Each structure stands twice: as structure tokens, then as C-alpha cells.
Amino acid sequence: CAGHAQTTPRTAFVHLLEWKWTDIAKECEAHLGPKGFAAVQVSPPNEHNWVSVGDGAPFPWWMRYQPVSYSLDRSRSGTRAEFVNMVQRCNAVGVGIYVDAVINHMSGGNGGTSSAGNGWGHHSYPRVPYGSNDFHQPVCGIGDADYRSDAGRVWGCELSGLQDLNTGSPYVQGKIADYLVDLANIGVKGFRVDAAKHISPGDLGAIISAVNGRLATKPYWYLEVIQADGEAVQPNQYFGLGDGLVNVLEFKYGSSVASKFSGRISELKTFGESWGLSPSSKGVAFIDNHDKQRGHGGGGTYMTYHWGAQYDLANVFMLAWPYGYPQVMSSYAFNNSGTLYDSSYGPPYNSDGSTKGPWDGGVTTPACLNQTRGGWVCEHRFRPIANMVGFRNATAANWTVNNWWDNGNNQIAFGRGDKGFVVINKEASTLSRSFQTGLPAGQYCDVIGGDVVNGVCGGNLVTVASGGMANITVAAFSAAAIHVNAKSGST
Ligand code: LM2
Ligand code: CA
Incomplete structure (x- = not known):
């Protein structure tokens, strides 16, 4: 026996907002599997309210957050058969x-x-079925003051008028558990x-335990x-649920990173739990x-893709920094200024409101990277973001930061032991320097600027000398990243 091959873990996932099941299946095979993504968060797959115009927007995205039943027969993303096909094809390529x-x-x-x-009515959802006994009574609405003073109302009153x-x-727990077990x-x-x-x-703990108890393998919960x-x-009131294995979405992560990208990114040197974030093992x-x-x-x-190159750099930081389980956002284009603010607009659509997907029309490459309203942005296909997923996977085994360097302002660099090294230049001038890395001597591909195809680097090569020193040049508002799974001349 020659021993077992080392498999690289998959340690980042993507939210494909409002993508269709048929398109996600193709995307798993064409891009997400090969790039090493662990998973896709999909839009709610159950039957939902159909809203032609809402808050002034055609076919708003948020109609998906108004369930009508737990049937998968037809959501805006497709049918049950298409959903099943997607799950199978994505699983088959490790996603x-x-x-x-x-x-x-x-x-x-x-x-x-x-x-x-x-059809459905107020407190009347015959396809579950739910009737008025299955809702919190008497009906009340969550007010702004309740968030500070009254947990019971946050839990038991209506959020935004949602029943x-x-x-x-x-009975309700059983219906929800049946849906999730399905x-x-x-x-x-x-x-x-x-x-x-x-x-x-x-209540949530009871639902999670009921679902986990009916399955051989526990799902991942966040x-x-x-x-x-x-x-x-x-x-932290939720940390103990599901035998203590659940995660929470860490909302302070993105707001903290945005504040430093508006100031000095050198201050990210100490970023993590000490900033009031959930424990790393708990946070998405x-x-x-x-x-x-x-x-x-x-x-x-x-930050959003509207921030241009700086958004890429923020994602490079997230994917390089050892905190939590990173989720990459993937959007469709929207305007965000003045009267053109598209806060409710749905995805690109046909006249009947059905989604016009990036893979529609039998194309061989999806209609992505279009940042004009009506287009799909596909941040997960921006090369710095896509290739940093491979960096995170390659460096997962070394969950520490070392060889930190900064210029006291908006240029930083750090290593992940002997697995990877990254340089982020959020300044308007070129950064060129000799860096101490922890990497073994060799020739590496800067994956920010190029892909490794058949062992050949399409971007800049970085030479690490014995002892770990490397000369690296990074253009204004750009980055460089090298790791052990992207060596030039390797296969
Ligand atoms: C979440 N967080 O707790 C979601 O991440 C968020 O996107 C959801 O709100 C929310 N829960 C409920 O699932 C979204 C959207 C709302 C929208 C709701 C329901 O942010 O604006 O509310 O989905 O579709 C809409 C209207 C609102 C109206 C409500 C009920 O915007 O004005 O309230 O429908 O008809 C009367
Ligand atoms: Ca509730």
C-alpha cells in the first residue's frame, strides 16, 4: 500500500443569489468544483408568494422570503426535478x-x-397545511424598541408583517422538520x-435536534x-444548539472590514475575536x-462590487485571514444611487417574470461579469476571489498568521506558515519589496494575476529563495498571493 493521497479540504462557499437550479448545476461543473468551493447557498427552494411589483420594483428578490408551502414543485429558481438534478451534479464534483x-x-x-x-390567504396555507392555530396569537408586530427590551416580542411577533x-x-416543528429532512x-x-x-x-433547538435525529449525517447549520x-x-444564546455545532453569520465581520478599508487596513493586524466577533469556530x-x-x-x-478593486482586495483579505468559514457573495447588478436605488429589484428577468439566467441560451461560458442593471455580476468568477479560494484551501492546515508586514497605512502582507503568503496594496502607488515569507524555496504563481493551467502560470512568477525571501511587486489597488498548491512547473 502506497499510502493515501492527500486531499485538499474545501473551506469556502458562495451564495448564488437568485440563480436557477439548472444554472447552478452547470456552474458547479464548470467553475465551483474546479476552483475548490465547498458549497453553494441557494435561494429558498420552496413555493413562495409571487410578487409582480413590490416596493416599486418588478419581481422583487424578497418574494422568496415569503413562503407559501414547503413544496419544491416550483420556485422562481425551478422545479423539484431540476433541484434534485442540481444537488446530484454539484455533489458529484465536490460542491x-x-x-x-x-x-x-x-x-x-x-x-x-x-x-x-x-392560492393562499392570511393564516391560511392549505398546501402545508397551516391554519390560524399554527401562528403566534394574538398577532403583534415587532417594534424598534422591542429589540432592546423584549426578546419575547422579537421571537413571537411579526417581522415586517410576515405571518x-x-x-x-x-405540529409546526414537525412540518418544518419534514421539509428539512426531505x-x-x-x-x-x-x-x-x-x-x-x-x-x-x-424552539429552534428543538427543530434542529428533530432534523439531526432523523439523519445519518448531520447537516451543517448556520x-x-x-x-x-x-x-x-x-x-451566543444560540451557540449551544445542535449539540453545540451550529454556526452563526458574523455580521460584524464585513462592517469591520469596511471601516478599515475606509481608513487604514494596517489596523487589521489584530482582527478577530478580540474585536468582539464570535469565536472563529462559530462564525461565518x-x-x-x-x-x-x-x-x-x-x-x-x-463593501460591495460597487467598490471596484477595493472589493476584490477585501475578499482577498477574508480568504487569506484565518477566521471563520468564509462566504463569497455573488450578485446580479443593481444601481445604488439616488432614485435609481434598486434595493428591491429582482434578478434579470423575461417578460413573464421568469429568471433570465447566466447560462441561458446554450452558451459555453455564462453571461457573467456584467455590472449594468440586467446583468449578472458573478463576483465568484473575479479571478482574485476565485483563486483565493484555492489559497484558503491550501493554507487551511496552518491556522495562524506570521511574517506580518505593513507600512503603517494601506499596504499589508502576511503569511500562513509554510503554506502561503499574500500582499495587499490598497494605495495608489506600486509596492515593490523583498518580503520574508515562510514558504519553501521554489517558483510560485501569483494567483491574483493568473491561473495555473497544466502546470503553467498565466500571471507573474514569484521566486522564493532558500530562507524564504521573495521580491514581490504589486500594482496600485492590487494584490499578490502565492501558495503551495500553485507552483509553477508543478502538475
Ligand atoms: C431576513 N432576515 O432576518 C432576511 O435576510 C431578509 O432578507 C428578509 O426580508 C427577512 N429575514 C424575512 O425573511 C426580506 C426583505 C423585506 C421583505 C421580506 C419579505 O428585506 O423587505 O419585506 O424579505 O419578502 C417585504 C416588503 C415589506 C413588507 C413585507 C411583507 O419589503 O415592506 O412589510 O414584504 O409584505 C409590510
Ligand atoms: Ca418568530
Whole structure:
């Protein structure tokens, strides 16, 4: 026996907001699998309210957050058969599917038609079925003051007028568990729990335990508990759920990084738990998400692709820095100024409201990297972001930062032991310097500027001398990154 081959772990995932199942299947095979992504967070796959115009926008993205049933028969992303096909094809290339589970509430409003053409009414969802007993009564709305003073109302009243499920009831817990177990049996690997902050830890813990208890392999759980100082509900109240294995989305991560990218990135030297972030083993890190990038979910300053090269650099930092489990955002284009603010616009669409996907029309390369409204941005295909996923995977075994260097302002560099080294230049002039790296001597490919194809680097080569020194030149508002899985001349 020659021993077992070393497999590189997959340590970052992507949210493909509003992508269709057929397109995600292709993207797994064409890009996500080869680049080493661990998983895709998909938009809620269940039957949802169909909103033709909402908050002044055609076919708003947020209709997906108004469940009508747990049927997968038809959401805006496609059919159950397409969903199953996607899960199988993504799993086959090493990419898991994480489902955005909307289980705190059902729809807003008093009635309408669903994505599958079915009717529903206030507290009336015959396809689950749910009736008025299955909702928190008497109906109340969460007020701004409740967040500070009354956890019970945050959990038991309506968020934005969305009909709040009685998640303490065994019947409701059973219906939710059936839905999630169905998904796991299809092959889904994880769940983002939407609005988890609005479900009490007791109720959510019961649901997670019920699902875990019915499966041979526990899914990965990460909860949306938006942290704010002084509030009655805090993320650490949820840490013990699911035998202590659940994660939380760490909202301070992206806002902290944005504040340093607006000031001095050299101050990121100490970034992590000491800044008030959740323990690294608990946190999902992200620069922006579908809410924050368009001013939803409580607002706050987060970087988006609108920041241009600086956004790439923030993602390079996230993927190089050993904190948490990073989530890459992948968007469709939206305007964010003045009256053109597209905070509710849905994805690129056909006249009937169906999604016009990046892989539509039998193309061999998806219609990505289009930042004009009506286009798909696909940040996960920006080369610095895509290739830093490989960096994170290659450096996962060395969960420390060393050989830190900065210029006291907006140029930084650091290593990940003998596995990788990164330089980030957020200044308007070229950075050229001899750096101490921890890497073994050799020729490495700067993966920010090029891909390694058949062992040949398409970008700059970086030579590391014995002892680890390397001359590296980085253009203004750019970066350089080398790691042991992208050596030139290797196969
Ligand atoms: C989340 N966090 O706890 C999601 O990340 C967030 O995107 C969801 O809100 C929220 N939970 C509920 O799932 C989004 C969006 C809202 C939108 C809701 C429901 O940010 O603007 O609310 O989805 O679609 C919309 C209207 C709102 C209306 C509501 C109910 O914008 O004005 O409230 O529908 O009809 C009366
Ligand atoms: Ca609730």
C-alpha cells in the first residue's frame, strides 16, 4: 500500500443569489468544483408568494422570503426535478448545496397566488397545511424598541408583517422538520436558518435536534442572528444548539472590514475575536450579503462590487485571514444611487417574470461579469476571489498568521506558515519589496494575476529563495498571493 493521497479540504462557499437550479448545476461543473468551493447557498427552494411589483420594483428578490408551502414543485429558481438534478451534479464534483431555510414565518399580506400558481390567504396555507392555530396569537408586530427590551416580542411577533409561525408547537416543528429532512434526503448538505433571531433558541433547538435525529449525517447549520450591542437577543444564546455545532453569520465581520478599508487596513493586524466577533469556530465570515449590499436587514456600511478593486482586495483579505468559514457573495447588478436605488429589484428577468439566467441560451461560458442593471455580476468568477479560494484551501492546515508586514497605512502582507503568503496594496502607488515569507524555496504563481493551467502560470512568477525571501511587486489597488498548491512547473 502506497499510502493515501492527500486531499485538499474545501473551506469556502458562495451564495448564488437568485440563480436557477439548472444554472447552478452547470456552474458547479464548470467553475465551483474546479476552483475548490465547498458549497453553494441557494435561494429558498420552496413555493413562495409571487410578487409582480413590490416596493416599486418588478419581481422583487424578497418574494422568496415569503413562503407559501414547503413544496419544491416550483420556485422562481425551478422545479423539484431540476433541484434534485442540481444537488446530484454539484455533489458529484465536490460542491455541497446549502438551502436558505425560511421557517420563522410564512407570507406577508392577506392572500395571493404562489410561484406554483396556488392560492393562499392570511393564516391560511392549505398546501402545508397551516391554519390560524399554527401562528403566534394574538398577532403583534415587532417594534424598534422591542429589540432592546423584549426578546419575547422579537421571537413571537411579526417581522415586517410576515405571518409568524408558532414554532413552539409540535405540529409546526414537525412540518418544518419534514421539509428539512426531505432536503437532506435529496442530498442537501447544510441550512442557513433565515431570521433565526426571530425564533427562540428553545424552539429552534428543538427543530434542529428533530432534523439531526432523523439523519445519518448531520447537516451543517448556520443561523442568521444579526448581532447589535445592547439588544435582548444575542448570537451566543444560540451557540449551544445542535449539540453545540451550529454556526452563526458574523455580521460584524464585513462592517469591520469596511471601516478599515475606509481608513487604514494596517489596523487589521489584530482582527478577530478580540474585536468582539464570535469565536472563529462559530462564525461565518462575509464581506457583504444579499441584504447588506442593498441596505436591507438593518443597513450598515458593507463593501460591495460597487467598490471596484477595493472589493476584490477585501475578499482577498477574508480568504487569506484565518477566521471563520468564509462566504463569497455573488450578485446580479443593481444601481445604488439616488432614485435609481434598486434595493428591491429582482434578478434579470423575461417578460413573464421568469429568471433570465447566466447560462441561458446554450452558451459555453455564462453571461457573467456584467455590472449594468440586467446583468449578472458573478463576483465568484473575479479571478482574485476565485483563486483565493484555492489559497484558503491550501493554507487551511496552518491556522495562524506570521511574517506580518505593513507600512503603517494601506499596504499589508502576511503569511500562513509554510503554506502561503499574500500582499495587499490598497494605495495608489506600486509596492515593490523583498518580503520574508515562510514558504519553501521554489517558483510560485501569483494567483491574483493568473491561473495555473497544466502546470503553467498565466500571471507573474514569484521566486522564493532558500530562507524564504521573495521580491514581490504589486500594482496600485492590487494584490499578490502565492501558495503551495500553485507552483509553477508543478502538475
Ligand atoms: C431576513 N432576515 O432576518 C432576511 O435576510 C431578509 O432578507 C428578509 O426580508 C427577512 N429575514 C424575512 O425573511 C426580506 C426583505 C423585506 C421583505 C421580506 C419579505 O428585506 O423587505 O419585506 O424579505 O419578502 C417585504 C416588503 C415589506 C413588507 C413585507 C411583507 O419589503 O415592506 O412589510 O414584504 O409584505 C409590510
Ligand atoms: Ca418568530
